[in-house]
Amino acid sequence: MEDQQGRPAGLRERTRRAVQAEIVAAAMRLFLERGFEATSMDQIAIEVGMSRRSLFRYFGTKEDIxxxxxxxxxxxxxxxxxxxxxxxxxxxxxxxxxxxxxxxxxxxxxxxxxxxxxxxxxxxxxxxxxxxxxxxxxxxxxxxxxxxxxxxxxxxxxxxxxxxxxxxxxxxxxxxxxxxxxxxxxxxxxxxxxxxxxxxxxx
Structure with missing residues (x-):
């Protein structure tokens, strides 16, 4: 896994990307089951087991996810x-x-x-x-x-x-x-x- 300049990503960045991938996977499941408009950021936060505030540290909107x-x-x-x-x-x-x-x-x-x-x-x-x-x-x-x-x-x-x-x-x-x-x-x-x-x- 590399950063945007092609250098190996550090542990913090790899961890962040792993969490982002988990959020995306959970959110997509909800979107496909319930529909995009019917799924809230609160529901996504619950699905991944984090607070809404923590979720916003990774993604500002559903569209970003x-x-x-x-x-x-x-x-x-x-x-x-x-x-x-x-x-x-x-x-x-x-x-x-x-x-x-x-x-x-x-x-x-x-x-x-x-x-x-x-x-x-x-x-x-x-x-x-x-x-x-x-x-x-x-x-x-x-x-x-x-x-x-x-x-x-x-x-x-x-x-x-x-x-x-x-x-x-x-x-x-x-x-x-x-x-x-x-x-x-x-x-x-x-x-x-x-x-x-x-x-x-x-x-």
Missing amino acids: VLGDHAAHGQVLRAALEERPAHESPWQALRAALVKLLRSLPYDSEDFLKITGMLHASPALRARRGEKQQQWTELLVPDIAARLGDADDPRSRLRAHALVACAVACSDVALEAWVGSGGAVGVEDAFDEAVAAVRGRSV
Whole structure:
């Protein structure tokens, strides 16, 4: 386990992360059983056996509990993107990175379907998720700009920003289609359809 600079995390930080993981696991169980809006921070505190005040030392809101991993997901995406061959097109590289993130998530299909449905159904969660995904965009732009020619060129960065934002939006559309179909529509197929529509091509 490492800190944000890649150094081994200290004991205090490892302990904090372990407690956070326990809180997230307990909260997600409650959210899936009772619904996000119907679950309170007090109920989560009781579930993990701590005071409400102690809980707020780890998470300020319910939204933070659900979306806390999204910042880490951005780092996973960036690493996955940087692993792609340099000759690969931006769209191919972004698709591969998004697929790798999707397949790395620690949920079975049924739970992930419920969690994604919860994310899309709650206006508060959708708004906060959008903020996190903006951070993803900033992390991915340098690699895509380099694939377009020059990472320091303002025009390359502009085009890269548009491509990344579009790919992230297409992933959201694909997940929404997957949830709306009850899992019948494949996420990757839906993503390809969305990208093809944006690019004016058939899949």
